[in-house]
Amino acid sequence: MKLQLKRLLALIIDLVVTGGLVSIFYFCANVFYLDSATTTQAELMLICAVITIGMLTVALPASKGYTVGECIAGIRVENIDGTARTIPQIFMRECVLRFAFGPLLLVLSIVYWLVFGMLLHGDPDIRPIHDEFLHTRTVPAR
Numbered sequence: 001m002k003l004q005l006k007r008l009l010a011l012i013i014d015l016v017v018t019g020g021l022v023s024i025f026y027f028c029a030n031v032f033y034l035d036s037a038t039t040t041q042a043e044l045m046l047i048c049a050v051i052t053i054g055m056l057t058v059a060l061p062a063s064k065g066y067t068v069g070e071c072i073a074g075i076r077v078e079n080i081d082g083t084a085r086t087i088p089q090i091f092m093r094e095c096v097l098r099f100a101f102g103p104l105l106l107v108l109s110i111v112y113w114l115v116f117g118m119l120l121h122g123d124p125d126i127r128p129i130h131d132e133f134l135h136t137r138t139v140p141a142r
Helices: 003-033 036-064 068-073 087-100 102-120 129-134
Strands: 075-079 136-140
Touching: 003 036, 003 068, 003 075, 003 087, 003 136, 036 068, 036 087, 068 075, 087 102, 087 129, 102 129, 129 136
Parallel strands: none
Antiparallel strands: 075 136
């Protein structure tokens, strides 16, 4: 399977897993907020949602080197020089760029891929904007 398809598969899996778990916590928090006696439980559910995001998007890639989606797709992200990513790089890529700016970044990446990858260079395997910004690359898992 081409690397771009594996990247897309990993993105979809990560969004479904993380988004699904966070949605469960958020739903439970809303149910607990219905009764003023269970407000503390609602706040704990929201804290659990934040911890889940941190564990799946920062702690797992920092310790294992890949997210759940990257593991299933058989890819991993590394620095251009082949070294492991730093915690700030992982946080910026997985939390800020993927979840905070996900839809905008996806559109910009498609335009960047079409204009620079296909039209100007004729290379469909050009690195996306966020990889250029963070000096990382996606490679098949070893």
